Amino acid sequence: MNSPDTPILELRDVTKTYTVKQGLFGKSKPLTALNGISLQLNRSDVLGLVGESGCGKSTMAKILLGLEAPTSGQVLVDGKPIGGENRLELARRIQPIFQDPYSSLNPRKSIEDIIALPLRVHHIGDEASRLKKVRDILDVVGLPSRVLTNYPSQMSGGQRQRVAIARALVMRPEIVICDEPTSALDVSVQSQILNLLGELRREFNLTYLFISHDLAVVEHLATRVAVMYLGQVVEENSVEGMFVQTRHPYSKALLESVLTPEPGLGVPDTHLGMAYPNPIEPPSGCHFHPRCAAVSEICKQQAPRTQLTTYGRIKCHLHDETVQAKLVQA
Amino acid sequence: MTDNTQNPILRVKNLTIDIPTATGTLHAVRGIDFDLMRGETLCIVGESGSGKSLTSLALMGLLGRAIRPQADVMDFERTALLEASPKTLRSLRGARMSMIFQEPMTSLNPSYTIGDQLMEALLIHGGTSRKTARGRAIELLQKVGITAAESRLSQFPHQLSGGLRQRVMIAMALMCEPELIIADEPTTALDVTIQAQILRLLVDLQAEMGMALILITHDLGVVARIADKVAVMYAGALVETGPTADLFAAPSHPYPRGLLNCIPLPGKPDRCETGHYCGHRALPRGGGLGLHLPHQM
Amino acid sequence: MTHSSSALPPDPLLQETLAPTPAERLRRRVAGHKGLLFGGVVLGLLTIVALFAPLIAPHDPYAQNLMGRMQPPVFLDGTWEHILGTDHLGRDYLSRLIYGARISLLIGTVAALISGTIGTILGVSAGYFGGRVDAVVTFLINVRLALPVVLVALAVVALLGGSLTVVICVLGFLLWDRFAVVMRTSTLQVRNRDYVTAAQAIGGSTPRVILSEIMPNILNNLIVVITLEMAHAILLEAVLSFLGLGVQPPTPSWGLMVAEGKNMMLFEPWLVLIPGAVLFVLVLAINLLGDGLRDVTAPEGRN
CATH class of the missing domain: 3.40.50.300 (P-loop containing nucleotide triphosphate hydrolases)
Known part of the structure; x- marks a missing residue:
């Protein structure tokens, strides 16, 4: 059997490449959405996955849900690789919560049908016991059972997101992939949903992969943070480590971009050049170098190695001692 | 106050x-x-x-x-x-007075180039030649931090990323130096x-x-x-x-x-x-x- | 999380808090749509007439009476015995019209069902699976669009001989293109919605995802195309019959009635005008119904 410290979810060197056609008669070019991602999630961890749109976060979610297969590398759940045959088994253990509750609920179905769908697909219980389960989970996410006969269009954004959470949790999964679950909601509703997710994690001992571009939200909920840039994890750290001593220039820029409600501070200068690079033609060397404030010659030529740190790891020449030593010598 | x-x-x-x-x-x-x-x-x-x-x-x-x-x-x-x-x-x-909207993709017209849409406001309100308007468009695109401004003029909205589109929207709002x-x-x-x-x-x-x-x-x-x-x-x-x-x-x-x-x-x-x-x-x-x-x- | 509390004073605006269900909203919109109601009522009446033709028709539509040929309808000083007069073989025109409704509706419905099935399967698979499937279906659609419908129908009927079955099959196998195009686009719009991804992530099988997540959301488009193609098929049947390559005499078909009347058109214009007018009303009603359905089922849910 698995030892207790086997990570519940592990990605080993996962790479996903798409072929993209440019124009009608253009040549096909490979687009590397994920480039050698390795990550580990321990039971009841919350891993915040941060990065700008286009960095591969959503591709990662799809691979974890078993909706796409990685081009190379492995995804392991409880130490066992996931593959084609155990889709249903995987679905029972990993469930998603999506960003936009207006698009994640089928507008033609009643709330009861929506939440009961996982139970029906997996043939769990009979009609009556399913209804009971649906009622229970509605109660857990803080909705009254009279909404069962409602349709999504009759509910507010926050209520819909609660329904989406109920659907994800009705089969009692162990891992929940939260894909920006609050960014489409109003501020006051956002914190309600965040608090709910926090409570549910404690109550059901859930493990979250929490995808977001907002570090403030991640800090609120996560225990570990991984920063992604152009399909690579450039820094991984515990939350304390990340927010106390951020090392990677990109993580710093992300942190600086968060606008805390402190009047008088003005809008921060992130020093990021504006353009997010085209993933079809990634920059040479360190992918981040065109936008980096601390860029040096070596960054343009050589991709940085992954360095282990006290709390996690980092991919940056600035923190590679051998590289720095060489620079000092030269 | x-x-x-x-x-x-x-x-x-x-x-x-x-x-x-x-x-x-x-x-x-x-x-x-x-x-x-x-x-x-x-x-x-x-x-x-x-x-x-x-x-x-x-x-x-x-x-x-x-x-x-x-x-x-x-x-x-x-x-x-x-x-x-x-x-x-x-x-x-x-x-x-001009306005910047939330969703740049829906507020830019997909069938006109960035340049056309930028110059439109100036040309509508009259008194400007196409050449001056073009110069002004390039100037503003640079001002909002868009690189290669001149070549962007002939691009269409869908060819730009969300951040770039929003910058174009801002440049558009600034064309006539509104108060x-x-x-x-x-x-x-x-x-x-x-x-x-x-x-x-x-x-x-x-x-x-x-x-x-x-x-x-x-x-x-x-x-x-x-x-x-x-x-x-x-x-x-x-x-x-x-x-x-x-x-x-x-x-x-x-x-x-x-x-x-x-x-x-x-x-x-x-x-x-x-x-x-x-x-x-x-x-x-x-x-x-x-x-x-x-x-x- | 409460919508409203019962302790509040009754407020007319408060009633609106719980928006109506989609079904309720649909009902309200249907009730307010005149074109839809008109189309629906006319089509409904014609369907009833067609279904109960033997009970309604005053005479046998095949019974000839060579002595009483070309009797004028009652509004042209005819007799009440033959309200719409008789044709060149002395058959009761009203009865033939009533039985003709059967043919038109039968052809329209069955042809639309056949083409709808073909087109929906092709279109939905193209939209859902994309890639190679999409390429093949798009190619098929293009090939089909390159075929002139009337000419191909004429050729096939000329080859196989005209009969009701042949006409229905020819139309059914020719008119699927619009179904395929519309269903493909609708599926493309829906398949990337998060609720589809959610159903896949739950472990739902592909048929289940298509049938229970995608189909309900593109059904409104399908219904609209069905009505359009029904009208299309009915008109094409009339054209084929008029050219003598569709339904064969003595079966009463409206197209055939126009064809049979055309020799006398200058002397007895009602022979052509009456079946023509009924055909016009039927097609108009179906189109109004389709338009109305499109209006009232406009995508909801995202408000």
Whole structure:
């Protein structure tokens, strides 16, 4: 059997490449959405996955849900690789919560049908016991059972997101992939949903992969943070480590971009050049170098190695001692 | 506020917007007042459906025929916006006041190039040759931080990323050097990194050109960082107005207080105490907020 | 999370808090749509007439009476015995019209069902699976669009001989292109919605995802195309019959009636005008119904 410290979810060197056609008669070019991602999630961890749109976060979610297969590398759940045959088994253990509750609920179905769908697909219980389960989970996410006969269009954004959470949790999964679950909601509703997710994690001992571009939200909920840039994890750290001593220039820029409600501070200068690079033609060397404030010659030529740190790891020449030593010598 | 040193560029008194619906009149905006000086930034804060976008559309005269805004005063400089002829309004819009929308993809026309759309405003308001307009377009694209500005002119909106499109929208709003810019959630659809850049750009340009700026948002972080004064809207009414620092230091109304408590911050209490917002129609008569706010329950 | 509390004073606006269900909203919109109601009522009446033709028709539509040929209808000083007169073989015109409704509706319905099935399967698979499937279906659609419908129908009927079955099959196998195009686009719009991804992530099988998540959301488009193609098929049947390559005499078909009347058109214009007018009303009703359905089922849910 698995030892207790086997990570519940592990990605080993996962790479996903798409072929993209440019124009009608253009040549096909490979687009590397994920480039050698390795990550580990321990039971009841919350891993915040941060990065700008286009960095591969959503591709990662799809691979974890078993909706796409990685081009190379492995995804392991409880130490066992996931593959084609155990889709249903995987679905029972990993469930998603999506960003936009207006698009994640089928507008033609009643709330009861929506939440009961996982139970029906997996043939769990009979009609009556399913209804009971649906009622229970509605109660857990803080909705009254009279909404069962409602349709999504009759509910507010926050209520819909609660329904989406109920659907994800009705089969009692162990891992929940939260894909920006609050960014489409109003501020006051956002914190309600965040608090709910926090409570549910404690109550059901859930493990979250929490995808977001907002570090403030991640800090609120996560225990570990991984920063992604152009399909690579450039820094991984515990939350304390990340927010106390951020090392990677990109993580710093992300942190600086968060606008805390402190009047008088003005809008921060992130020093990021504006353009997010085209993933079809990634920059040479360190992918981040065109936008980096601390860029040096070596960054343009050589991709940085992954360095282990006290709390996690980092991919940056600035923190590679051998590289720095060489620079000092030269 | 530093009043009486100059006249406000925009004065609004008792602005009311009623929308007739099949089941009765929806009081979308219920008598709001504010003034705006040159070079000042006003943030209107509120949740979706609180009437903030309607207010901005009313200012621009873009509400459409079915909805008639009413106000005791709604003056831009010396022009009474509500009485002005459509022609006067058109000459104001784009030239002296312009608007930036939330979703750049839907507000840029997909079938025209960036250049055409940038130059349109200048050419419509006359007196400019195509060549000058082109020069101005390139200048502004550079100003909003777009590289290779000249080649961008011939690109179409779908060829640009979200951040770039929003920059183009801002450049477009600036073409005629307006005195007032109304930005409706200009950064909500963008990544935080891009958001910081765009806001910084707006602030810099505003300082440079001395424009007045109305920024509509639901993000208090944005408000804190760029606003001179804040107007908080709730269910169509202004529940609190004042200088930014005061509002953040001691919000007197429970709704902004609740909002401030909601922002996830290290060391802040976990619980959000704002009640659930359930739309105008559910408001009890008298516009009380008792239903939603635990402070008053 | 409460919508409203019962302790509040009754407020007419408060009733609106809980928006109506999609079904309720649909009912309200249907009730307010005149074109839809008109189309629906006319089509309904014609369907009843067609279904109960033997009970309604005053005479046998095949019974010839060579002595009483070309009797004028009652509004042209005819007798009440033959309200719409008789044709060149002395058959009761009203009865033939009533039985003709059967043919038109039968052909319209069955042809639309056949083409709808083909087109929906092709279009939905193209939209859902994309890639190679999409390429093949798009190619098929293009090939089909390159075929002139009337000419191909004429050729096939000329080859196989005209009969009701042949006409229905020819039309059914020719008119699927619009179904395929519309269903493909609708599926493309829906398949990337998060609720589809959610159903896949739950472990739902592909048929289940298509049938229970995608189909309900594109059904409104399908219904609209069905009505359009029904009208199309009915008109084409009339054209084919008029050219003598469709339904064969003595079966009463409206197209055939126009054809049989055309020799006398200058002397007895009602022989052509009456079946022509009924055909016009039927097609108009179906089109109004389709237009109305499109209006009332406009995508909801995202409000």
